[in-house]
Amino acid sequence: MKKSVLFGALTVTGLVAGAAQAATLDDVKERGELNCGVVTGLAGFGAPDANGVWEGFDVSVCRAVAAAVLGDPTAVNFVPTTGQTRFTALASGEIDMLARNTTWTFSRDTDLKFDFAGVNYYDGQGFLVPTALGVSSAKDLDGATVCIQTGTTTELNLADFFRNNNISYEPVPVETNAEAQQQYLAGACDAYTTDASGLAATRATFENPGDHVILPEIISKEPLGPLVRHGDNEWGDVVRWTLNALVAAEEFGVTSANVDELSAAPGTNPEVNRLLGTEGELGAMIGLGNDWAKNAIAAGGNYGEIFEKNIGENTPIGLARGLNAQWTNGGLIYAPPFR
Structure with missing residues (x-):
């Protein structure tokens, strides 16, 4: 009898957890807009321009996720957060994800119950x-x-x-x-x-x-990256693999300028074909259309394009790639395989 009760409790717990996992992705789709937590203002990383349009290195991650999920990089509600308010905003559901130069640490990952989707900038x-x-x-x-x-x-x-x-x-x-x-x-x-x-x-x-x-x-060591809530695995996969898509695109030479052409005429690299949705069904595995990565890359370019446009050596910020170069160039930027 006790075993049956325990099994039943675990089953209910599993069902509740499974329902929670899909909640954010469904909410964003139904809402038609991504609520993305950003910094209150930091040149090159996240700040509104003269016309009030948010732009920057971290902002581009938000726009890429919106493009992947909704097909529209402008479908983002940017929510400015401070070092004190950012985690409350995420935990409470006010925002769907946080992308504002936040360091991945043990306590934030475990005690605060967040999942980091990866590192988009290795800092110190x-x-x-x-x-x-x-x-x-x-x-x-x-x-x-x-x-x-x-x-x-x-x-x-x-x-x-x-x-x-x-x-x-x-x-x-x-x-x-x-x-x-x-x-x-x-x-x-x-x-x-x-x-x-x-x-x-x-x-x-x-x-x-x-x-x-x-x-x-x-x-x-300050590994910075976007994060989501614990127990929201499907949504975490969407954010994680959107970031990975931007990284992989740079490695494979897929840019905002050629992504449409490569999507229309599949090439000989099967991983690029899978990334762009011309081969396989990767999009369906995360609840998105097969053009999700194509849309994310088209939104603002690959990882390298986003870096150079917002914070690179030819900008007023003037940051060299350093640790944030591709692994093929001696850096730490590396995406798992798309297969």
Whole structure:
């Protein structure tokens, strides 16, 4: 009798879990719009342009997912979130996914009950200081005031770095990057610390970027990527494999310029054919049409195109690919096989 009750309970639990897994994908399709959590404003990664249209490296991931699911990269409701509000927004269902330079950590994955869909930028924490401060190393910041965003991994990293080097600091808590920039430029703190990519993005907006330097120390590993809620496996697959599609497209030379042509005339590479839906039924496996990846790539280009357009070396942000180069070029960017 006890075994039957237990089996019944497990069966009900499994059915409930199975229903929950499909909820977000069904909701997005029914709504006709993706609710995507983004940063409140960070040049190159996520910010509205002069016309109020959101653009940036992370924003492009949201648009790619919308294109994959709805066939329309503009069908996105962007929800600005801070370091403090982002996880509540995701857990509560206010947003369907979060794409705003968020670090994949053990506690966020397990204790907060989120699933990271992958890494779209390998980063590390650094320090920005005025050149006039005359500092060439973070180890020279003994006694400095440091602007730091609350609710982020940078708080513990900062404390660990100063403790390990037996030096002291005074934190200046801020909630958003805009507030950090304002405080830093006003001289309320000697240094600003966050992900090095964020420092580069922030410095690019300064009137005189050359008056500020990013110190050489990288004091942490910050694998950044989009995330979804636990127990929503089907939706997690959609976000994960959309990101993978952008990465694979760059490796295979599929771009926003040639994706239509390659989709219309299948080539000799079977993996490209499967990616673009001209062979196999990969789309059906994740509840989408077979042109899902084609639509995602057409939305803003492959991973490399998105990188170069928003944060690459020819932009004001000026980031080199580095660890974010394809694995074939010595980087860590790598997509599992499409088969």
